[in-house]
Structure formats: structure tokens, C-alpha cells
Amino acid sequence: MFNFLRSSAPPTEAPAAKPSSTEPPSRKRSIPRAIVRSLLGQARADRLSGDLPSVPVPADDYITKNQKPLVARSRQLALTNDYARGFLRQCRQNIVGHAGIALQAQSRDADGTLDERANDAIEADFIKWSARGNCDVTGRRSLRQILNRAVDDAATNGEFMIRMVYGRDLNAWGLALQVLDPQRCPVEFNQDKLPGGHFIRQGIEHNRWGRPVQYLFSTLDPSEADYTYGGRHFVKVPASEVMHGFLEDLVGQRRGLPWMVTALLRMHHLDGFEKAALVNARVSAAKGGFFEWDEGAGPVDDEDDAEPLYMDAEPGSYQELPPGLKFRGWDPQFPSGELAPFSKQTLRGIATGLGISYNELANDLEGVNFSSIRQGKLSERENWKDLQEWLIEALLEPLFHAWLPRALLKGITLSGANKATLRPGRLEKYQEHAWQPKRWDWxxxxxxxxxxxxxxxxxxxxxxxxxxxxxxxxxxxxxxxxxxxxxxxxxxxxxxxxxxxxxxxxxxxxxxxxxxxxxxxx
Known part of the structure; x- marks a missing residue:
């Protein structure tokens, strides 16, 4: 009786399935599903991976939240941890070196030959300005020491900030450098919707394209403040006067993170482990123990307030104990063989994060042969070369372009009896130069x-x-x-x-x- 629900058209046969040379559909679907399962497994949050973040954090938010505690811990380790101090020493020795980074003037005449007299004069004048008492506003540092300070600040604070100060009362060139503490530029200070589309991020005012315009540094003297916000006083310094260097870890990053950021916890735990092992070793070497009274022996109740019983241990001597009193020794076995492998494995991870070899960081050359130390040195020196170029681009290049015009106006004297000077109008010619950083013997x-x-x-x-x-x-x-x-x-x-x-x-x-x-x- 349900025929009215059916079609009156004659039934047609379904077309025969065409043979396919490809794999069955179920097989084709299973391959991408397996791939998807393996990929999504890396993003799954469970009890073993719950502490890993699942939402990307913008660079500004990450720096604003984490820079201060990271810098505080890095500074503490730089002052108290032997391995951190050793790493900073390696940075100074390999990035700057004992002789610093040398200027090589390369100005040429119209025929393409090097102008040796002009180049020698420029290099000699730059060396004179780089001496202690000239290049630093305080008169305490030479340029080599300022470079070392910049490397130390970058490794410890994540960044360096050095101001170029201009004035006739500074020196004959009218230019000197002022080393600033980057923490005076408040990383937590942000402000939006300033005139002209400007905004402040992490203590730095930017234009609408994100280019630094001014740096804000905190001051305790309201009379010298250029800007006040939230009861705090700030001095504004034009960005053209500040050399701000840091290694960029994230796109859009405006402030730096300490170079030891991934090694901080390992260094802290290793330091605690070594201290615990040292205390335990001293206790074990002292051969201490406890006194025990046999049942029925010991002091009477009215003698409970008497002084505790102590025994003075001297080499080769034994003390006679009263009847009923026994000595139970306490001999902790830690550390027996745990300290060396744990320290070595931890230092390997620290060295990898710092970009130096384990042998240099741990001062351990045991079991090293020519091939292994060569391979380690090659990789390590490439890292030092990369950091040398970073320091040249971030500090020395803007410094040279600020120094040369003022040196020419002062007068760069050529060698010879006539005491002629280079012409300031040939600035473009004299700007040709190169830098020679430290290199190493094999x-x-x-x-x-x-x-x-x-x-x-x-x-x-x-x-x-x-x-x-x-x-x-x-x-x-x-x-x-x-x-x-x-x-x-x-x-x-x-x-x-x-x-x-x-x-x-x-x-x-x-x-x-x-x-x-x-x-x-x-």
C-alpha cells in the first residue's frame, strides 16, 4: 500500500565501477589521517605536556612580563656563579680581545690606490680619541673597556645602551660616550595614542612604523625630568644619540633577553647540587654519630636538664664511654659517584645554550684529542665571529660615522713637516673603512x-x-x-x-x- 512512495520509472542498473589503478579509498584516507594524528600529537595537552604553552605570546608581552626577573637572576649568577663568570670572561676575551677591534681606514685616491698618508692619519687620530680620558664622559674607560662593558651588559642584561654625548667641554673632538644601565629604561612602561601616531613600548617611544624616536630613562631629580607619568620622572634622550644593541630572538622584539636565559636554572640547580654535595662530604669526613643508652641505663629523671653529652674527636685517640652508653656512627655515602656525571651532563647543556664548547666552560680537557678539540673550536669560533660582527654593526659603525665629521672639523693632522690637515669637504672619501676584530691561533x-x-x-x-x-x-x-x-x-x-x-x-x-x-x- 506504500506504492505511491515509489518512483514509477523503470529501475535502471547502476553503472559498473571502473577499475582503478590507485589504492583503495580506505587506504588513501588512512595515510593523511595517520600524518594528522602524528602532527596533532605534538600539540596535544596532557599531564606530561601541560606545562608547555599552547597559545603564542607576542614579543612585547613576553619581554614586558619576563625581562626583569630574568635580568635579576642573570645579574645574581654573574656575581656569584663561577661558570657564569667564566662565560662572561670568554665573551670579553673572544669578542673584544686584549687589543680591542682595530679601525682600518681605506680611503682611496681618484686612481683607486690607497691614500696611505690619509689612512694613517685617520687611524692615529681615532686611536688618540679611543684612549682613556677622551672617549668616556667619566674619563675612566678607554674604548676597549667600553666595548667590554657593552659585551658584559648584553650577556647579563640582554642589551647595552650607550649614549653619544656632544659638547665642547668634553674633549678636543666634542664627542664622548656615556654607558647607561638598561634597567633605567623601564621595560614595564607602555603608552598608546600619542600625537602623530607615536606610541611608547617598554620605555622607548616609536613612530607609527615602529622606529625608535626617543628613549625614556628614569631619574630621581624632578628638576631634570623631561617627562612625568604615574608619579615617575623621566629624561628623554633622542634615539639618534643612543646605541642600543641586543640579539633579536623574536620578530617585533624591542628589548633584549640575557644571553644566559636558557642556562639560568641549570646553573642555579648545579650550584645547589654542588653545595649540598660539599656539605654532605664534610659531614661524612667528620665521622659524626649519636650516643645511645642501653635499656635501664642513662641519666635519672632529675638529670634531664643536664647539658647534652658531646665527645671531642681527635686523630688517633678514643674516648672511654660510661657503662651502658654506646656510640652509633653516621656515615652518609653521598656523594660517591653521582657528582661528576651529573655535573658533566648539566654543563654540556649549559655550554650548548651559551654557544661555547663544554671543554672551555668546564675547564675540562680530560680525554680531548686533536680532532675533537678542532671540531669544537671551529663551531665555537664561528659563534664568536658572528657576535663580533653584531658588535661592530650595533656600536662601532654608528660611532665611527659620528666621530669622523667632528674629527675632520677639529683637524686630522697628516704626517710630515708641514703639518697639513685633512679637508672636511672630502668626508665621503674618508668614510671608507673596515674593522679588524680579534682572530685566533690554531x-x-x-x-x-x-x-x-x-x-x-x-x-x-x-x-x-x-x-x-x-x-x-x-x-x-x-x-x-x-x-x-x-x-x-x-x-x-x-x-x-x-x-x-x-x-x-x-x-x-x-x-x-x-x-x-x-x-x-x-
Whole structure:
């Protein structure tokens, strides 16, 4: 009776399924599902991963919330932790070095040749300005010490802030540097909707494109304050006068994080572990214990208030105990073998986060061979080179471009009897320059020297490139060679003997390095 629900059209046969050369549909669907399950497993929140964040945090929010406690902990470890102090020392020694980062003026004449007199004069004047008493407003630091301070601040505070101060009363150049504490620029100070689309983020006023315009530094003297907000007084410093350097970890980051940020907890726990092990070792070495009375023995009730019983332990002597009194020794076994492997594993993680080798951080060369230390040094030195370029770009480049015009106006004196000075109108010519940061000797200097000589002979490297890789100035090295040769000839040494002693025996005799000679390659 339900025929009216059915179609009156004659039934048609379903078309036969076409054979498919592909995999069954169920198989095709299972592959992406498996991939999705494996990917989503990394985002699943359970009891083992609940402490990992599941919502991305903007850079401004992360810095505003976490920078102050991170800087406080980093400063504490920098003052009290041996490994943190060792890391800061490594940063100073490898980024700046004992001789600092040298300026190499490279101005050229119209024919493309180097203007040696002008370059020497610029370099000499910059060295004079860099001396202690000239480049620092307080007169206490040289430029090398200011660079060390910048590296220390970046590693400990996450950033450095150095102000370029101008004034005739500073020095002959009218330019000096003032090292500022970055924490005086309040990271928690934010303000929106300023005139012209400006806004303040983390103590820095930006234009509508996010370019720094002014830095706000807190002051306790209301009379010198340029800006007051929330009962706090601030001094405004133009961004063009502040050299602000930090390593950018997040897109949109405006303030820096300490370089030791990932190692802070490990350093703290390792320090606590070592202190506990030291205390336990001292207690164990003292061979202390407890006194126990046998049942029925001991002091009577009215003697309970008597002084506790102590025994003085002296080497080779034993004290006689009263009847019924026994001594039960307490001999803790920790640390027996836990300290060394735990410390080594922890220091490996710390060294990885800091970008240096474990052997350098822990001062541990046990079991090190030539190949392993070479591999560690190669990676570590690439990190130092990267930080050297960062320091040059963040500090030395803006400093040089601010110093050179004022030095030319002051007068950069050329060598010679006439005492001529460089013309300020040729500023563009004299701006050509380069920086020579610290470089390092190889683990095996003999192999390194042989490899350099072979590279020069095979035209793989030029002599000037080899000199720069050693941290030298090619022009200075060649001039020194010329002066040495001239001095020896003036002293009466035959010219042929001088040339033979100063020349490369391999190039003079036509000999080549022995087959199979070891090198530092590979």
C-alpha cells in the first residue's frame, strides 16, 4: 500500500565501477589521517605536556612580563656563579680581545690606490680619541673597556645602551660616550595614542612604523625630568644619540633577553647540587654519630636538664664511654659517584645554550684529542665571529660615522713637516673603512702555518687574506717588513743575505711540501 512512495520509472542498473589503478579509498584516507594524528600529537595537552604553552605570546608581552626577573637572576649568577663568570670572561676575551677591534681606514685616491698618508692619519687620530680620558664622559674607560662593558651588559642584561654625548667641554673632538644601565629604561612602561601616531613600548617611544624616536630613562631629580607619568620622572634622550644593541630572538622584539636565559636554572640547580654535595662530604669526613643508652641505663629523671653529652674527636685517640652508653656512627655515602656525571651532563647543556664548547666552560680537557678539540673550536669560533660582527654593526659603525665629521672639523693632522690637515669637504672619501676584530691561533700552529704557506703557493689565498685571518693589518705588516729590511741593510748586513733570511725558503729553492704532509684540513 506504500506504492505511491515509489518512483514509477523503470529501475535502471547502476553503472559498473571502473577499475582503478590507485589504492583503495580506505587506504588513501588512512595515510593523511595517520600524518594528522602524528602532527596533532605534538600539540596535544596532557599531564606530561601541560606545562608547555599552547597559545603564542607576542614579543612585547613576553619581554614586558619576563625581562626583569630574568635580568635579576642573570645579574645574581654573574656575581656569584663561577661558570657564569667564566662565560662572561670568554665573551670579553673572544669578542673584544686584549687589543680591542682595530679601525682600518681605506680611503682611496681618484686612481683607486690607497691614500696611505690619509689612512694613517685617520687611524692615529681615532686611536688618540679611543684612549682613556677622551672617549668616556667619566674619563675612566678607554674604548676597549667600553666595548667590554657593552659585551658584559648584553650577556647579563640582554642589551647595552650607550649614549653619544656632544659638547665642547668634553674633549678636543666634542664627542664622548656615556654607558647607561638598561634597567633605567623601564621595560614595564607602555603608552598608546600619542600625537602623530607615536606610541611608547617598554620605555622607548616609536613612530607609527615602529622606529625608535626617543628613549625614556628614569631619574630621581624632578628638576631634570623631561617627562612625568604615574608619579615617575623621566629624561628623554633622542634615539639618534643612543646605541642600543641586543640579539633579536623574536620578530617585533624591542628589548633584549640575557644571553644566559636558557642556562639560568641549570646553573642555579648545579650550584645547589654542588653545595649540598660539599656539605654532605664534610659531614661524612667528620665521622659524626649519636650516643645511645642501653635499656635501664642513662641519666635519672632529675638529670634531664643536664647539658647534652658531646665527645671531642681527635686523630688517633678514643674516648672511654660510661657503662651502658654506646656510640652509633653516621656515615652518609653521598656523594660517591653521582657528582661528576651529573655535573658533566648539566654543563654540556649549559655550554650548548651559551654557544661555547663544554671543554672551555668546564675547564675540562680530560680525554680531548686533536680532532675533537678542532671540531669544537671551529663551531665555537664561528659563534664568536658572528657576535663580533653584531658588535661592530650595533656600536662601532654608528660611532665611527659620528666621530669622523667632528674629527675632520677639529683637524686630522697628516704626517710630515708641514703639518697639513685633512679637508672636511672630502668626508665621503674618508668614510671608507673596515674593522679588524680579534682572530685566533690554531690548536697546532705548525700545521696552520704550513697550510697557509701552501694555500698562498697554490693561489688559493692571498697573503693579505692570511694576515687578516690572523688578526693583523696587511699594510702594517708589509711596512714593518720593509723597515726591518732597511734597518738590517743599514747595519751592514749584505742585501743578498737579508733577502735570503726574510724570504720563504720553499719559494727560494722551488721545493714543495713533502707528500703526505699533515695539515689542519679535515
Amino acid at each position: 690548536v697546532d700552529p705548525d700545521k696552520d702555518s704550513k697550510t697557509a704557506a701552501r694555500d698562498i703557493s697554490n693561489k688559493i689565498k692571498s697573503p693579505s687574506q692570511v694576515i687578516r685571518e690572523r688578526g693583523g693589518d696587511p699594510r702594517a705588516v708589509w711596512r714593518q717588513w720593509a723597515r726591518d729590511r732597511e734597518s738590517m741593510i743599514e747595519a751592514g748586513i749584505p742585501e743578498a743575505l737579508v733577502d735570503a733570511s726574510l724570504g720563504d725558503p720553499t719559494m727560494n729553492t722551488g721545493a714543495a711540501p713533502a707528500a703526505g704532509e699533515a695539515s689542519n684540513e679535515g
